[in-house]
Amino acid sequence: MGNVKIVTDSTADIPYDLQRELDISVVPLKVHFGEDETYEDGVDLTADEFYKKLASTSIIPTTSQPTPYQFETEYRRLYEKEKSDIISIHLSSKLSGTFQSAYIASQTLGEDIPVSVIDSKRASYAIGVIVVEVAALANRGASKEECLARLDDLLKDTSVFFMVDTLEYLEKNGRIGKASAILGSLLKIKPILSLNEAGEVYPFEKVRGYKKAVNKIIQEFEERYGSSDIHVGISHAQAEEAANSLMSDLRNHFSIKKQVITNIGPVIGTHVGPGTISVSVTKMTNN
Known part of the structure; x- marks a missing residue:
C-alpha cells in the first residue's frame, strides 16, 4: 500500500x-x-x-x-x-x-x-x-x-458521452425546457450529451435512433484515441443489456486494456432517469 x-x-x-x-x-x-x-x-x-x-x-x-x-x-x-x-x-x-x-x-x-x-x-x-x-x-x-x-x-x-432514454428527467430537473422535451420525444431524437471544459452538461449532438448515436460516439472516440490503449467505463441506469452490447461494440474497435460496467447510482439517476447510458474513456499508461 x-x-x-x-x-x-x-x-x-x-x-x-x-x-x-x-x-x-x-x-x-x-x-x-x-x-x-x-x-x-x-x-x-x-x-x-x-x-x-x-x-x-x-x-x-x-x-x-x-x-x-x-x-x-x-x-x-x-x-x-x-x-x-x-x-x-x-x-x-x-x-x-x-x-x-x-x-x-x-x-x-x-x-x-x-x-x-x-x-x-x-x-x-x-x-x-x-x-x-x-x-x-x-x-x-x-x-x-x-x-x-x-x-x-x-x-x-478523459472523455464522456451520455445517452438518455427519455428527456423527461432532464426537463423535470431544469436541464432543458418542456417544449424541447416534448419535441424530442415526438421526433424520437436521441440526444448525445457531454460535459464541456468547465464541467457543464451540453448537447454534443442530436441524432435519430440509438444505433446512430452509438455510431457517432464510436466515431468520436476513434478520432480522439485511435489505437491507444484505453480504460473504458460504461455506467447505466437499468440498461445492463444495452451496456453489455455497447461494450462488445467498443471492443471491436479499440484496444481496451481495462473495462468496467457499473450502475448509475441514485444521485446521478435522479437527474438523468432510467435507460440512460454513459460511456467514459481515458488513455492508459505503460507503467
Missing part, C-alpha cells in the same frame, strides 16, 4: 468491489423523496432500490451534497490511521456543491492534514475512471506528486 489515499464521492459510481480492492474512500451524497425520506447514495439506497422507488412514486426526488464536516471527518480518519497524504476527487462543481464542501473541509484542516481537493469537472464513471487510475497508481507506492501528475494527464485525456 502507498502513502497516498484517494477520496471521492458516491457520484463516481465505482463498483463496490473496485472501491474495496483499491482502498478508495467514498463520501455519499443524499437523495430526498419529499421532506420525510432521506437516503445516503449507495449506503442505504442501492441503484436497483432507487429505480424501483422512482417508478412507484409521483414524488420528484431531489439531491444534496455532503457537508464539510463529513469530509473533515473522513480526512481525519484516514490521516490518523496511516498519516497519508490525501487526494480528494469530486463531481463537477458546476453540477453540485460537493467540491466546495470538500474544499472547505481541507481549508479547515489546514497544514495539519494535507489534502489536495480536485474538481473532476465530470460525473458518474467519468469521475470513476479517473479515480480508479489514480488509486491504482497510489496503491503501487507512487508519491503524491506522481499521483497528481498522472491526475493532470487524466483530466486532459
Whole structure:
C-alpha cells in the first residue's frame, strides 16, 4: 500500500468491489423523496432500490451534497490511521456543491492534514475512471506528486458521452425546457450529451435512433484515441443489456486494456432517469 489515499464521492459510481480492492474512500451524497425520506447514495439506497422507488412514486426526488464536516471527518480518519497524504476527487462543481464542501473541509484542516481537493469537472464513471487510475497508481507506492501528475494527464485525456432514454428527467430537473422535451420525444431524437471544459452538461449532438448515436460516439472516440490503449467505463441506469452490447461494440474497435460496467447510482439517476447510458474513456499508461 502507498502513502497516498484517494477520496471521492458516491457520484463516481465505482463498483463496490473496485472501491474495496483499491482502498478508495467514498463520501455519499443524499437523495430526498419529499421532506420525510432521506437516503445516503449507495449506503442505504442501492441503484436497483432507487429505480424501483422512482417508478412507484409521483414524488420528484431531489439531491444534496455532503457537508464539510463529513469530509473533515473522513480526512481525519484516514490521516490518523496511516498519516497519508490525501487526494480528494469530486463531481463537477458546476453540477453540485460537493467540491466546495470538500474544499472547505481541507481549508479547515489546514497544514495539519494535507489534502489536495480536485474538481473532476465530470460525473458518474467519468469521475470513476479517473479515480480508479489514480488509486491504482497510489496503491503501487507512487508519491503524491506522481499521483497528481498522472491526475493532470487524466483530466486532459478523459472523455464522456451520455445517452438518455427519455428527456423527461432532464426537463423535470431544469436541464432543458418542456417544449424541447416534448419535441424530442415526438421526433424520437436521441440526444448525445457531454460535459464541456468547465464541467457543464451540453448537447454534443442530436441524432435519430440509438444505433446512430452509438455510431457517432464510436466515431468520436476513434478520432480522439485511435489505437491507444484505453480504460473504458460504461455506467447505466437499468440498461445492463444495452451496456453489455455497447461494450462488445467498443471492443471491436479499440484496444481496451481495462473495462468496467457499473450502475448509475441514485444521485446521478435522479437527474438523468432510467435507460440512460454513459460511456467514459481515458488513455492508459505503460507503467
